Amino acid sequence: MNSIFSNKIWLAPLAGYTDSVYRKICKSFGADVVMSEMISADALIYNNPKTKILAEFDEEERPIGLQIFGNDAYKISEGIKILKEYHPDFIDINMGCPMKKIIKNESGAALLKDKNKIKEIVKLSYKTINDKLPLTIKIRAGWSSDKNLFEIVKIIESEGASAIIFHPRTRNEMFFGKSNWDLITKVKENSGIPIIGNGDITTPEDAKEMFEKTKCDSIMVGRGAIGNPWIFKQIKNYLQNNSYSEIISPNRIQMIIVHFEKIKKRVGSRKAIHIIRKFIASYTKGMKGASNLRQKCNQTKDEKQFIEYLFNFQP
Ligand SMILES: Cc1cc2nc3c(=O)[nH]c(=O)nc-3n(C[C@H](O)[C@H](O)[C@H](O)COP(=O)(O)O)c2cc1C
Known part of the structure; x- marks a missing residue:
């Protein structure tokens, strides 16, 4: 086969x-x-x-x-x-x-x-x-x-x-x-x-x-x-x-940034923010305070601010 x-x-x-x-x-x-x-x-x-x-x-x-x-x-x-x-x-x-x-x-x-x-x-x-x-x-x-x-x-x-x-x-x-x-x-x-x-x-x-x-x-x-x-x-x-590890919150947040940077390299920062936004809800699913983070990330078009929100997020 x-x-x-x-x-x-x-x-x-x-x-x-x-x-x-x-x-x-x-x-x-x-x-x-x-x-x-x-x-x-x-x-x-x-x-x-x-x-x-x-x-x-x-x-x-x-x-x-x-x-x-x-x-x-x-x-x-x-x-x-x-x-x-x-x-x-x-x-x-x-x-x-x-x-x-x-x-x-x-x-x-x-x-x-x-x-x-x-x-x-x-x-x-x-x-x-x-x-x-x-x-x-x-x-x-x-x-x-x-x-x-x-x-x-x-x-x-x-x-x-x-x-x-x-x-x-x-x-x-x-x-x-x-x-x-x-x-x-x-x-x-x-x-x-x-x-x-x-x-x-x-x-x-x-x-x-x-x-x-x-x-x-x-x-x-x-x-x-x-x-x-x-x-x-x-x-x-x-x-x-028969076992596997759970992924902890800081790794999830870090992955959003890594993912964002990779998209940015291909399509530039503005479009990358637009694309990564679709993923943020899933990356942060179940985390305390995530809906607030999502809201903030959805509102900004500024890359620096966007990354800052992610860096400063404490679940
Ligand atoms: C947002 C979204 C986009 C999809 N796009 C495609 C696609 O381009 N081609 C395709 O064959 N199936 C597409 N699907 C169907 C998925 O490939 C898959 O068959 C379906 O989601 C069921 O699997 P899941 O329960 O693991 O999500 C899409 C599904 C979703 C939710």
């Missing part, structure tokens, strides 16, 4: 969060495989420079997958041709995004309504990749129910995909409730290709439970890794030794 699919801890694609900077931070804490956020096939074809930036990565991020989304087999395969020029380690097709702006164009999770289209997309994408790279498909359990799930899995498998990344919620469930891990178990039992289990892993205990309960080949952590890159190390320690 291809080694990236077996017994690995993946960082999920999270649009707006998992840029090159954060992927590298997560890798430094033990994430085995990372992915770009979803990249529009249409925008790639139109040569949109902002879109192309999403496909860029550094060598140290490998193994990395580039994820594409679209609503048409031909356009997706043309997009894949462009993504191939970046030499990723694999290509993934998004068939799970539930957001309105994506599904209104019949992309993302909307594809789960149309088995024939899924077949067409996987078939042509596989042909385009020409067996040179693994092709993965990231799916949800279905549109409004899981009634077609097993048929969809079979189609994806028989048209040449190397693995399936599976988040067991339907589109209509969005992010509500708990994801149904029993479906991961069933998909794993019924498929011959690796299954990467995803959904609601927020602690090392969850990670172990997903491996044990579902027998999936690898696991993927999404929201649980936002402002919490340590989770990858904790999961690995827990899987190996």
Whole structure:
């Protein structure tokens, strides 16, 4: 089995969060495989420079997958041709995004309504990749129910995909409730290709439970890794030794500053403040006085002041 699919801890694609900077931070804490956020096939074809930036990565991020989304087999395969020029380690097709702006164009999770289209997309994408790279498909359990799930899995498998990344919620469930891990178990039992289990892993205990309960080949952590890159190390320690250390508050605050400096190097201070703000709530989750800190950081556009608030913060 291809080694990236077996017994690995993946960082999920999270649009707006998992840029090159954060992927590298997560890798430094033990994430085995990372992915770009979803990249529009249409925008790639139109040569949109902002879109192309999403496909860029550094060598140290490998193994990395580039994820594409679209609503048409031909356009997706043309997009894949462009993504191939970046030499990723694999290509993934998004068939799970539930957001309105994506599904209104019949992309993302909307594809789960149309088995024939899924077949067409996987078939042509596989042909385009020409067996040179693994092709993965990231799916949800279905549109409004899981009634077609097993048929969809079979189609994806028989048209040449190397693995399936599976988040067991339907589109209509969005992010509500708990994801149904029993479906991961069933998909794993019924498929011959690796299954990467995803959904609601927020602690090392969850990670172990997903491996044990579902027998999936690898696991993927999404929201649980936002402002919490340590989770990858904790999961690995827990899987190996049944124990892991908690991260203390000063280290969390220091990480915000390190993360900020890394973003700043790439995009400048103003934009970096804007980006890091999204992470502060998660980095400081559960700390006393954190909401006051967040408020202050949200109000200032001045870098010196921003750093001062963080330095002076005493949880
Ligand atoms: C803010 C945000 C952005 C996301 N962006 C993407 C994306 O670009 N591509 C994708 O396949 N899934 C995306 N997802 C879904 C996640 O990859 C993952 O499947 C989902 O969050 C469930 O995993 P979790 O419970 O570990 O977060 C996103 C989710 C969130 C919350």
